[in-house]
Amino acid sequence: MMLQLYDPKPIMMKHFFLIPLLICLLLSSCSTPESFKNFDSETWKNDRYACDNKRMQLVEDFEKIKQDLIGKKEYVIRNVLGKPDNEELLEGNQRNYYYYLEPGSQCTERNKMSEANRVGVRINAIGKASEIFYKDPIQKIKPE
Template sequence: MLKRLIPVYLLLCLLLTACGVPDSLKGFDSETWKNDRYACNGQRQKLTGEFEKIRRELYGKKEYVVRNLLGKPDSESLLERNQRIYYYYLEPGSQCDDRSKLSEANWVEVRINPTGKVSEVTFKNPL
């Protein structure tokens, strides 16, 4: 019976470690970023330099890596052919009062292509 459980245990361990964040991105303060939803506390603005250092490393990464690293997007657009754009605000703005509309505050756009990989990471207005 124990011999049958070992492959299941190994597969479970592999799956749990595969959904994490790559080592090259682990220096980024992900928890502070995620805890400042809509950038209303001003913490993300302090992390823009740190984010810029890892921005290019996001290219080609799967969508789940972005969500594990940056959390749920503040806003999202669905484009044709199952492409998506995730918006993450960098500074406080009108999004702190009305979250149903995009604000004029600066944000990061992460474009996810139809295969679920990051194809572009840009700033609306670089700080």
């Protein structure tokens, strides 16, 4: 009597097409949602700590997407706004992400919170944005 060993080739070939499909799904799940495509995310991300003063020019566009960010997962926030300039750990596994809007002392002392205006994004315990706020309210210029 001959002992037949298990041959994994048929199973591997059968599921081989799933690997590219899974990779494609993973890559698309981490991309920027369509509703944020009109926001200049790259300029925002490249102006770390707002030291180049480019983020303030994007505030009007940020206001347009601000409400759409509420309820989004943390990875979506990071895809749109980038790594936060500062982070604050709160009770109950909540965090505040801070993104500076104007140059200030954070440009030279990155380990301290600056008094410069900034956007705060509260990430709740389940990893979703629950609130977006400014340190100082943004003054909108109304046309006369």
